[in-house]
Amino acid sequence: MERYQFELPLGSGVDRALTVIRYGHYGRPVVVFPSEAGRAWDFEANGMVDAVGSLVHDGRVKLYCVDSVDADTWSDRTLPIEERAVRHGTYSRWLTDILIPWIHDDTTAGAELVATGCSLGAYHAVQLALQRADLVPLAIGLSGNYDVTTWRSWGERGEATYFANPADYVPNLHGDHLDWLRSRLSILLVVGQGAWETSPTGALPSTLRTAQLLRDKGIRCELDLWGHDVSHDWVWWQRQLAHHLPRFC
16 A cells, blocks of 8 residues: 555635555556545545455556545535536546546556546546546446536536536537447446435436436446445445456456
8 A cells, every 4th residue: 555645726725635545566557536525545444445455466456546525526515516516627637637647657558447436436437437538448336426416506507517417418429429438438337226325315316317328328338236225335335346346357
């Protein structure tokens, strides 16, 4: 395990120091987003690193666990939805312009990234892949809600919100770009049907709808629907990741 620090200016005088924790020394790079407003160490603290520990130890994956800035973006309910989306855009640019090139320098040449996350982290993983499939051609979303307008949003929605919201822009994908996404991108959506997957998180209905939107557009999307005993919780995300990640590394 190695820790690294980065700086992110969010604007309006808001600056954040971001932590990235790397687990492993060889293998396919996996960008890991925490649950809502989480930190880079949450993945280990909640048993997720141990759940895929054999993959790390055997050199099949390198995990890059990142801080969220949800507390300053999507989870800051004092801000209108468009301002939250603008701030999220700053975080997205940090991912694509700073973090991912750094990961490329730290890993095997030509290795293709995977993005994954739980709950709100699943949104970050899927959104990153949809927006930058050239950098991240595979996303694994665990119990995600992919419609930002359902997150106690208020205020007028503009361009920043539209392009940050798969529920808005996926139905309008078309032409050469859609053809390219069909050839490049794969998304795996996993969700349970138990406690907290429907209410208050909205993960179950949003996952089902997002899977259908992607399939309607011909984008590769696998939906893995777990049982009614499967709750919106770490113990199940451990099992889900351990079940699926070995297929891709």
